[in-house]
Amino acid sequence: MIGNTSQSRTKKELEAISKKIEDTKLKLKDFVFPIIIVVVLLLVAFLVFVPMINNAINFRKELKEVKAKEKKLEDLKVAVEKIEEGQLNRDLIDVKSVIPKTLKVSSFIYYIDELAKEKDLTSESISAGDVKVIAGADKEAPEDYKGVNGPLSYSGSLENVLSFLDSFYTSSPYIVSPKNINLESKSDDEWEVALNLTGYYIDDAEVTRFDMYRPFKPYTDFSSEIQMLREKANKLKAEN
Amino acid sequence: MSKEEEKNIKKTDTPKQELPPIIDDDGINLVPIMTKKEVVAEKRKAKVNLGAVLSIVLFLFITIAVVAFSTISKLQLNNEKEKLFALENDIKGLSTKVLDNQEVLKRVYLYKNISSSQFSARKIFDYFSEVAKKQGDVSFKSFIFGSDKQHAFEGSADSLDTASKLWYLLQKDKNVESVVMDNLSKRSDSVDFSFKVTLIPDAFKSLDEDQVDVVKQPQQSQGPSTNDSDSSWEDYKE
Numbered sequence: 462m463i464g465n466t467s468q469s470r471t472k473k474e475l476e477a478i479s480k481k482i483e484d485t486k487l488k489l490k491d492f493v494f495p496i497i498i499v500v501v502l503l504l505v506a507f508l509v510f511v512p513m514i515n516n517a518i519n520f521r522k523e524l525k526e527v528k529a530k531e532k533k534l535e536d537l538k539v540a541v542e543k544i545e546e547g548q549l550n551r552d553l554i555d556v557k558s559v560i561p562k563t564l565k566v567s568s569f570i571y572y573i574d575e576l577a578k579e580k581d582l583t584s585e586s587i588s589a590g591d592v593k594v595i596a597g598a599d600k601e602a603p604e605d606y607k608g609v610n611g612p613l614s615y616s617g618s619l620e621n622v623l624s625f626l627d628s629f630y631t632s633s634p635y636i637v638s639p640k641n642i643n644l645e646s647k648s649d650d651e652w653e654v655a656l657n658l659t660g661y662y663i664d665d666a667e668v669t670r671f672d673m674y675r676p677f678k679p680y681t682d683f684s685s686e687i688q689m690l691r692e693k694a695n696k697l698k699a700e701n
Numbered sequence: 702m703s704k705e706e707e708k709n710i711k712k713t714d715t716p717k718q719e720l721p722p723i724i725d726d727d728g729i730n731l732v733p734i735m736t737k738k739e740v741v742a743e744k745r746k747a748k749v750n751l752g753a754v755l756s757i758v759l760f761l762f763i764t765i766a767v768v769a770f771s772t773i774s775k776l777q778l779n780n781e782k783e784k785l786f787a788l789e790n791d792i793k794g795l796s797t798k799v800l801d802n803q804e805v806l807k808r809v810y811l812y813k814n815i816s817s818s819q820f821s822a823r824k825i826f827d828y829f830s831e832v833a834k835k836q837g838d839v840s841f842k843s844f845i846f847g848s849d850k851q852h853a854f855e856g857s858a859d860s861l862d863t864a865s866k867l868w869y870l871l872q873k874d875k876n877v878e879s880v881v882m883d884n885l886s887k888r889s890d891s892v893d894f895s896f897k898v899t900l901i902p903d904a905f906k907s908l909d910e911d912q913v914d915v916v917k918q919p920q921q922s923q924g925p926s927t928n929d930s931d932s933s934w935e936d937y938k939e
Contacts (some may be wrong), residue, residue: 498753502760510763513771520774527781534788541795544802553801556808606811623823630819638815642822642846661815663807671796673789680805686812687805 530674537677544679552680552687555694560636564662569609572635573658577615580625585614585653610659619652626654634697636661820849824905829854829898832870837863850902853883855895861885864892871896876904 577584615625622644629637642656680687735743792799826844833839838859845853858864864885871880877898884895 498756502756506763510767513767517767517771517774520771520778524774524778524781527778527785531781531785531788534785534792537799538788538792538795541792541798541802544798546798549798549801549805553805556805560808560811606814623826626822630821636812636815638819639822644822644826644844644846646840646842661811663804663811671793671800673792673796673799677799677802678806680802680809683806683809683813686809686816689816690808690812 533674537673540677540679544681549680552691556687556690558697559634559690559693561662562664564609564635564660566609566611569635569660570611572633572660573613576628576633577625580617580621580628582615582617582621582625582654585616585655606661607664608659608661610657612655612657614653614655616647616651616653618650619646622652622654626656629658634693636693818849820846821905822846825852825900828876828905832874833858833867836866836870839863839867850878850900850904851897852900853895853897855884855893857888857891857893859891861887861892864894867894868896871898876900 574584615622617625626639626642629639637658637660640657640659642654645653645655647653825846826841829844830841833841833856836858839856841854841856843855847853858867868880868882868885871877878901879899881897882894883897884893886893
């Protein structure tokens with residue numbers, strides 16, 4: 462009887478120990494709450510952190526662009542302040558007199574005729590009209606310019622005719638461009654010149670917009686061209 | 702079994718537990734002692750709680766870092782934008798100067814575009830006249846100035862030999878890139894010719910480029926050089 466009791470007691474103890482061991486093992490229900498927490502954290506991370514980090518990266522990009530713009534504007538300020546205002550005003554007046562904002566056909570013809578008379582040439586034919594010229598057509602960025610253009614024909618001695626042709630560059634107050642110059646001998650000392658002459662102007666009606674981020678080039682970089690234009694302007698002033 | 706024997710067995714079988722004193726100096730202690738199972742469970746709970754706390758702390762650090770990064774970036778951007786705005790206002794004050802500069806530049810570019818294709822008709826005519834005269838009795842009847850590089854002329858020579866020499870010299874001329882004879886016809890007392898020449902780039906500068914020097918130096922009246930056809934014409938001044 463005592464043996465039976467101890468056996469049953471041992472059995473009970475073993476059962477109790479097994480139950481204890483089983484109780485210490487992790488069950489599925491133990492993971493439910495942690496899994497829920499992890500899912501919530503991941504959702505928060507993706508829905509909140511990722512957009513926040515993207516925004517911050519965009520802010521950094523924008524910051525870089527803003528700093529680049531600041532540098533551009535600082536350089537522009539330095540370059541513009543280097544240009545002396547009085548000289549700029551004087552040069553602007555000079556270049557506008559040489560390449561005016563408008564060139565009347567009548568003024569242009571008058572100028573050519575006066576020049577021809579100076580060279581003792583007789584007029585064969587002269588006419589002119591407004592035209593749009595594309596200059597630098599073979600270049601990457603051809604420019605459109607406005608001008609007054611017309612065929613002319615004069616006759617006189619060879620020396621006078623050649624002098625007339627050169628005077629377009631040397632003594633012309635305007636910027637003119639002769640094309641298709643045809644020189645033909647009529648008699649021993651009479652030559653006829655026929656050409657197409659264009660006088661240029663820049664129409665200020667096309668308003669230039671102020672864009673501070675446009676690349677800035679000071680006009681003082683073109684000193685030789687400015688010098689030529691100044692001389693032409695001085696000639697115009699002397700004639701007037 | 703007698704009762705005494707049962708009591709002895711119970712005493713030997715049951716583990717000896719030290720029971721806390723029910724009545725001690727502080728009062729009556731009713732809290733039961735924890736079993737081993739409860740102790741293990743408590744230890745596990747403590748570990749889980751510590752893990753949870755550390756996770757929360759880490760999460761907080763990440764949140765603070767992200768928010769701080771975003772806020773600092775935004776603040777820096779706002780500061781730089783303010784600086785840029787102030788700079789733009791400064792530049793707007795210089796807009797007149799910038800626009801005037803643009804107006805001048807427009808005209809300078811026009812002048813450059815036009816003058817790049819200019820050439821001196823007199824220089825070219827005189828040069829080829831001189832080349833022709835050296836060969837003998839040669840005269841030009843017409844001269845067509847096509848562009849700054851391509852020209853054509855017609856004339857007559859006293860003999861075929863003269864016309865051929867002229868052609869040969871034009872081909873050898875340093876300012877001439879190529880010569881094409883369009884026409885060569887013999888008359889009873891003369892030979893008519895017609896040539897198309899292509900000059901090398903910048904063979905004859907326009908007078909405008911020389912004019913700057915002319916303005917600075919006293920003007921000289923100078924006829925064409927009477928040297929041979931290979932002489933340079935670059936110093937010709939009106």
